[in-house]
Amino acid sequence: MPEKFAAIYARQSLDKKDSLSIEGQIELCKVEVQGEFRVFEDRGFSGKNTRRPAFVQLLNEIEAGNVTRLVCYRLDRISRSILDFGAIWETLSRNDVEFVSVNEKFDTSTPVGRAMLYIIMVFAQLERETIAERVKDNYYQRVRKGAFPGGPAPYGMRIADKRSNGVCTLEPTEEIKVVKRIFELYAVDGMSLGKVAKRLSEEGIPAAKRATWDTISVYRVLRNPVYVKANADIYFYYKSKGLIVYNQPEEFTGEYAGLIVGKRLSNERKYTNMSEHLFSIASHPGIVDSDLFLICQYRLDDNKQIKNTGSGKYSWLSGLLHCSECGYSLKVMNDHYSGRLKLYCSGRTNFHACDLKHTEKVEDIEAYVEQDIMRYMKDTLENGVKQENINAEQNALKASLYQIEDKINNLVKAMAEGVEDTYQLQQVVRRTIGRWVNNNYRRRPMILPIVVAT
Incomplete structure (x- = not known):
């Protein structure tokens, strides 16, 4: 030694x-x-x-x-x-x-x-x-300008060679078609995350940095606002989630996409807890319609993915059917004895709150709903131009509504700072918030539940 x-x-x-x-x-x-x-x-x-x-x-x-x-x-x-x-x-x-x-x-x-x-x-x-604070401030300042903050580009995107307004921006690749399909499979076809991943893997479509898809990779695509056409509805959604929205409501025109940045724990999913994160409008155009994007967000928020039980085959109406007697959801299950799909009322099987036994054929319900959807799509296409103008007007009204909401919140804060006895003010604020929620925030489902009656 x-x-x-x-x-x-x-x-x-x-x-x-x-x-x-x-x-x-x-x-x-x-x-x-x-x-x-x-x-x-x-x-x-x-x-x-x-x-x-x-x-x-x-x-x-x-x-x-x-x-x-x-x-x-x-x-x-x-x-x-x-x-x-x-x-x-x-x-x-x-x-x-x-x-x-x-x-x-x-x-x-x-x-x-x-x-x-x-x-x-x-x-x-x-x-x-x-030094860390300077790096962080510079990072957030780039995001506020709509610049891509750095790191690998999201799936279906690449970092553009040319800058937009002097900032680093994204542009779509051929894989953006897969991104659109993921949103459609999850929202329109009603597939679970696992089934979407399985479908893509079976078709030989590679995921980012790997050959096959899993639920996490599908989840991250669906949650990423880098694809959405950010309009007033997107502003409301992320504002209600507790995010710090940098842009004003009138800037959410539905043309450009969005960016989310913020600190997360190493054991958390990227978009599990988004409070205190920053949302900013990006410098690249959006790809996915806001309605389609929000259908996926609400479904992910409710965590209503369909679980596999054995080898049963589920209907694309699973999760949308409700019992006309008790209002509880109807499960689409595979009868191993007859080989047919049957409806089971969760109010009857789980809570003993219903005596109604459903004997409807799932195939008949699917055919009826399919005809109704096709008729609705035909009417929508015929009225496409008119509907586009209506949507633009609605978006402007929503942006105005959210501006008014922000002004009310700021006014309440200002009043609270100038009042010594806050009890009476608290009562007024509670009543005001209650009326505001009842009148404006009670969101209707994007797809109305189908009530099955015998």
Whole structure:
């Protein structure tokens, strides 16, 4: 085992008349050394970083446990960066190495010397946090301008070569067709996340960075606002989720997509808890209609994915059927004896709240609903131009409504700050909020439940 020694470190970037030479530094440091020592010197190297040959060799000796004490003429001989010195001190402390600075007159073997190091460590931590805050502020500022914040582009998108209004933006790839299909399979066809993933994998469509799809990858596509045409409905949805919406309601025109950024725990799904996240309108056009996007969001919020039980086959109406007697949902189950799909009332089987036994054929209900949907789609296509104008007018009215809501909230806050006895004000606010929720926030389902009667 090699014998341990004290280390003297000396550095001089340029030979100047008013700068102490390396030889002079070493002579002053020898006073603080007893017994065996080795000298590590870097000539012509700056202290702005730690990538210096002799210093790297010194750190290797420290990590190997061969150094008992490190002596230098001045702190800036080690590093001019408090942040770098903080990291170096952690290395010294971890390996039980004492540190002595001749010029600053402190020695970590004494209480005063250790106190001085702790003060330096506080400033090092402050520098770390300041740098992190600057990076974070710059990151959020890019997002507020509609720029893609960085990292890999979402599935179906790529980072555009040309910038939009001077900011980094996205553009669709051929895979955007798969993105549209995922939304349609989940919202229109009523598939579960697992079934959507299975369908795509069976068709040989690769996911991002892997050959097959799973529920998580499908979930992330459905939750990402980078695809949606952000209109006033999107503003309302994310505002109600507690997000900080940077743009004003009138900016949600339905032309551009959205971006969400925010801190999340390592064990959380990306979009599980979005409160305190920031939503901003992106600089690239949206791809998915807001109605289709919101159908998926409400369904994901309710977590009503259909579970597989055995090898049963489920109807595309699963989750939409309700009993006319008790109002509970009807389950579409496979009868293993007859091989037919049957309806089971959850109010009867789970809660014993219904006596009605359903004998309707699932195939007949599907045919009836399919005809109704086709008729509705035909009428919608025939009135497409008229409906487009109506939608634009409705979107403008919704944007105006949300602006009024924000003004009311700001007014209530201002009133609360100027009132000493807040009890009466609280009662008024509660009644106002109650009326507001009843009149404006009670959302109708995007697809109305079908009531089955015998």
